[in-house]
Amino acid sequence: MRAQRVVAATAAVGLVSVCCAASISAGSASTATSVSSVKAAPDLGPDPGAAETTVTGKQHDSNNSNSAVVSRRAKSAKAASAESASLRKREVFTVSEQSSSLTLRVGTFNVRTARANDGRSWLSRASDVAREIASRNPGVLAVQELGPGRADGSKGTTTGHLRQTISLERSLKSVVGDSRYQLVRTTPYVKPGTNHGTQGTRILYDTRKFKLLSHCPEKTGSKNYNSSCSMNMPLRGSDSESLRRSAAYAKFADRKTGKRFWVVSVHLDDRHSSSLSTEKSYNALRGRQARAVYLKVNSLRKTGEKVIYAGDFNSWHTNRAGDAPHEYLVSQGFHDTFAADSRINTKYPTVNHYKTTLSAKPIRLDYVMIKGSKRVLRYENVMNRVDSSRPSDHNLVVSDVVF
8 A cells, every 4th residue: 555745834834843943953952061061080191100110110120119119109100090091981971871862853754666657757756855854854764665766767777867866865955955964875775686676765864963873885896786774574475576675774873962773764565455364464464574674673783772663664553454563563662753742733644645635534654663762742744734746645754752
């Protein structure tokens, strides 16, 4: 089941967004202040231990008494040096423990594949998608259906042609005026010609605010593909490899606080059926896919590192067959950011199918889940109820979370 996106936000929503962005900036400033206000350990000068030890060696042959005195001084100096190092170590630990909490805007956006033939081509929508993203200024964004193939939607070689991934980066640069937004990966996850499904799960981040810690090479030798920072999700036993989907993940650090966290982007199986038994098998598959990706990231993350798990789950809470992905993640300690202090446009679906007018029907296919915190200040399903030029068949979803 494909979802559609809504782009524009109402003037009231825009005002709320501006206020929220201002509060986030203020939070970052307080973080820097608290870190810089921690008193540094006194400068004890160069380590005297080595110098005193040298003197001890020189005087040993000429004066045993002086040697003993100097030796005691050397031990004393070493103890002072060790104490100084201990103070510096504790100071770093103290700063880490007492630094202000990190407030960041995270989101998910299914931008619709360039290969779709449903009205508006990707090249006609790319700038609208970029403006939609820039209007909410996310720190990190899980993206779906942003493939490494040609931006014009053709299936031919990308040699000499623009990739859909690169076209979004360029559109964002045109909109915001710089290259702050970068994708973790832009090239294919599998070798070209491999029988494989969608590779459109990507992670976009603001390089001014966050540093990519994961090693995510774009190439394998001289070839423009690499499996880095991605994984294949499971299928049913009877499924063709052409239905195999990739998920994306990466580790980041906040440039101001140093706090580290993981981001996951998924686009779970999109098949549905009028047959309840078949629908249950698809639901179970989506649950297994959600589980496999989490187990992969959990095997890589260190104790205490937060996780942002977002994407198009192709599942919803009122589905008669169940909502296995959501249920699994909740069972693993994830918090649904939908349960925020402030919520906007929650009575509308996150998928729009390019309809001009949306009816109130709170069906969510697009989720932002977090592990390691339950503090969510704001959730927004970014959309206008009436919009004749939606940038995608899904709406952008953003949440302001506190780590």
